[in-house]
Amino acid sequence: MTTVTDASTVHGSRITWAIVDTWVVARRHLLHLVRRPDELLGTLMIPVMAVAMFGFVFGEAFGVAMDVPGAEYREFLLPGLFALTMAFGIGNTTISVAEDVRGGVLDRMRSLPMSPVAVLAGRALADMILAVVELGILLALGTLFGWQAHLGLGGVVAALGLLVLLRLAFSWVGILLGLLVSGPEAAMKYFALVFPLAMVADTIVPTDLMPGWLSIPAAWNPLSSTVIATRELFGNGVVPATTWVGEHAMTMAVAWPVAIIAVCLPLAMVRLRRLGR
């Protein structure tokens, strides 16, 4: 029997290891996408369809309701769809984590001398990389439909940063949910809950067109802050804010994701430790 010599092992600090292990786990999830490209197509389908449906089918009608031409509504819409795509990623994350719980891969990783946080953070990193790809495709698609960023590259980069940060937060929500649900089937069953999260927000319909009781949760939806902030950074016609959260959208677009991660990450780690007891 061959014994592995110590020269083959790499030494390093805990943080270095957490980063290396996170990358190894993230790589696994990205390899899944390479091996099953239909899944990537599946995730991209939602925003692409949304651009088509909301941009063109409902777009003219919404434009009329908002008293603006359809093209102008699409200017307004695209940043909303970017954030909406980040929210829809929750489904994928939850199902993937639930599958790993079911299939025992998570248990196997827990029995290894690897960084415990990397077991989950790998999923989050893969989600962020995936988010960059999705956003790239959406930007291209939006440009094709006449959407434009008016404030230069700096604004675009900052906006994309906020969107990826939002996805990171939702990724930790999905990871926590994936550890809590009874299995991937349950995760699929509850997927529809993403719709209110994604749409009771300043994404597709401006909140001031919503009934009063709905406009409050919509304004406080973390998506809204990111959408308003990115509209500002892209220079896509900002509707004057009427609420405190609306006025502080830029700050809240950072504060919300940070707060969500601060809650979900430790809870997910506790749940991971207690899995199967």
Next chain:
Amino acid sequence: MITDEPAIWTQGLRKSYPGRGAALDGIDLAVPAGTVHGLLGPNGAGKTTTVRILATLAGFDAGQAWVAGRNVARDRAGVRARIGVAGQYAAVDGVLSGRQNLEMFARLHRMRAKAARQRADELLERFDLVEAAGRPVRGYSGGMRRRLDLAVSLIRSPRVLFLDEPTTGLDPRSRIEVWDAVRELASSGTTVLLTTQYLEEADRLCSRITMVDRGRVVAEGSPEELKASVGGRDLDEAFLLITEGA
């Protein structure tokens, strides 16, 4: 470190799952280093629960547990660095290929990329998976999956190896291959704790056997001693008599 201390040692191990009675009701184990020890018992006896606790995957309510000289409750990282686990169901990534699985887990065992590739090659060879190495694991037969799972648990040549029903669902040829692998590991100094429903397997492989039933140890000894205790009958009968008498 004292070398003659048991590689696995538990005393009064107790555990209950929320809303259920005790799954383990005081398990005592002492497994000398370099031996193959059998954990035998009917369905629901507590075999998997015991293995999961010792492999740091589940907590326990009372008692003590030491693995490879490390306290299981206090030094999880220390235990994890010294063990290998192959659970009751193969825990490998179905989408990745066999080679990708081995390389990924080797990297997570903190091997360098090159060493990980070499180790994957060795293990693929040893478990007769070279031909299937590039195919996604979900296309493997049950036996191939188990062999891959076993290969993954051996990546770092663990001091203590836990095998939960390693041959369930294997054809006779694969079963003999697994047996050979276990013997080879034991002869190279690895301590193996294996659970099984097959008495023949325990008889052939294990130097000592602990019989458990409803979370308690009902008998302990070498296969010969257990057979002798019920009047020289075979292990199957011994098993039935002992678990019924408990």
